[in-house]
Amino acid sequence: MNGSRSTASGRRKAAIVLVSLDSETAASVLKHMRDEEIEQLTLEIATLGKVSSAQRDATVSEFYQLALAQEYISQGGIDYAKHILEKALGTSRALEIINRLSANLQVTPFDFVRYISPEQLTSFIEGEHPQTIALIVAHLRPDQAAMVLSALTPDLQADVAMRVAQMEGARPEVIREVESVLERKLTSFGTQEFSAAGGVKSLVEVLQNVDRSTEKVILERLEEESPDLAEEVKNLMFVFEDIVFMEDRYVQMVIREIDSKDLALALKTASDEVKDKITRNMSERASAMLREELEYLGPVRLRNVEEAQMKIVAGIRRMEEAGQLVAIREKGDEMVV
Known part of the structure; x- marks a missing residue:
């Protein structure tokens, strides 16, 4: 029950802060919230009723102090935040704010x-x-x-x-x-x-x-x-050379999505197996153009080749995450999806 009252009180304070902002700023804040949070906060605002200027000022001040404390914690940790707040607000108020944040805030190590x-x-x-x-x-x-x-x-x-x-x-x-x-x-x-x-x-x-x-x-x-x-x-990884293990239909999808210049650059140091896998999944005309581009590419920096390969791999990973293809990794004599 205490938790529910605390949550309700928190929502009321959030509603007070939001209605204290101008409409553009309030709208900007709502854009960063989940639909469920927006619905709860909107309902709270609708049933807010009259808020005295003293209550509004106290709530906005509390919000500002908590936000400031959280920023101090991110910059230098809880001890640093406590030290700064004690100077600004006194020991009692600083401890109150830090204790409230410590109970709800999880700061990532380092x-x-x-x-x-x-x-x-x-x-x-x-x-x-x-x-x-x-x-x-x-x-x-x-x-x-x-x-x-x-x-x-x-x-x-x-x-x-x-x-x-x-x-x-x-x-x-x-x-x-x-x-x-x-x-x-x-x-x-x-x-x-x-x-x-x-x-x-x-x-x-x-x-x-x-x-x-x-x-x-x-x-x-x-x-x-x-x-x-x-x-x-x-x-757990998919590296550029793993293209040889992909199904042809997926390789064709990848080829359609990448720039031909990136593809030529990426194939500069690729194995014959990778080059063959790529060209076999292109039309004769496109394959001939790719071979010609590779032939006339000339000396290039290894870093540029690696960047092109990483760009293609990143595209494959994005497509896999979107469920558009299945990137297969090699494992001995079998394939693991």
């Missing part, structure tokens, strides 16, 4: 590093133990983790990648200790909430965002160190 460039973060952590680096990488956004992983030495890349894949989570005290290490280097720290990270899927998300050269090095090292783990990672 959330504060999102304000740091991957280059800076790499320079801070590259001297740490590989397990420490793996813990940090596992909690980063995939794109940020990919850039950090790409900047490490090949040996360290493989070591960290394997540790991320084998990670099943970490105890809160371990995460806090590692965060403390970064605090001393970044002068920004907060006690973050525990959340599980790591594992094969986490590594796959990172590998899907790194450049092809880094991906290749890591997969080769994984195969040397742990063939079973490498196979598990590969089964």
Whole structure:
């Protein structure tokens, strides 16, 4: 019952804040809400009745203070937010706000590093133990983790990648200790909430965002160190060479969706099997034009070839997620969907 009253009270306050805004701003806020939330809030506004200026001012002020506190937490953690709010509002009010947020807010471990460039973060952590680096990488956004992983030495890349894949989570005290290490280097720290990270899927998300050269090095090292783990990672990934395992009808769909220049560039370093798979699924005229474009392409940067391959793979993954095709991964003598 208390929870229901609290939710109702929260909706009433949200309604008061919304009607205090101009119509354009209020409409903009509603665009970011789910249909169910919009319906509940609209009903609350409809039954709001008269609101005194004192009640409105108090509610808007409370909303502003909570929003400010949440921003402080994102920037430097709960301790940082508490310190700033105590200076602005006094100890009692600051504790009240922090306690309310702490009860409902889950801050992702290492959330504060999102304000740091991957280059800076790499320079801070590259001297740490590989397990420490793996813990940090596992909690980063995939794109940020990919850039950090790409900047490490090949040996360290493989070591960290394997540790991320084998990670099943970490105890809160371990995460806090590692965060403390970064605090001393970044002068920004907060006690973050525990959340599980790591594992094969986490590594796959990172590998899907790194450049092809880094991906290749890591997969080769994984195969040397742990063939079973490498196979598990590969089964969850779709790489450019896997086009040879796709059904012809799906290859034809992909060819229709990609730019011919990207296709020619991507095939520059491709195996004969991949080239044959592509050309067999094109008309004779289109196939001849592609071969001619490849012949006259001339020397190109490997990075440009890899970017073209990644662009095609990204398109295949998007089409697979949309249910338009099935991307098949190789597994020994059988195919795994």
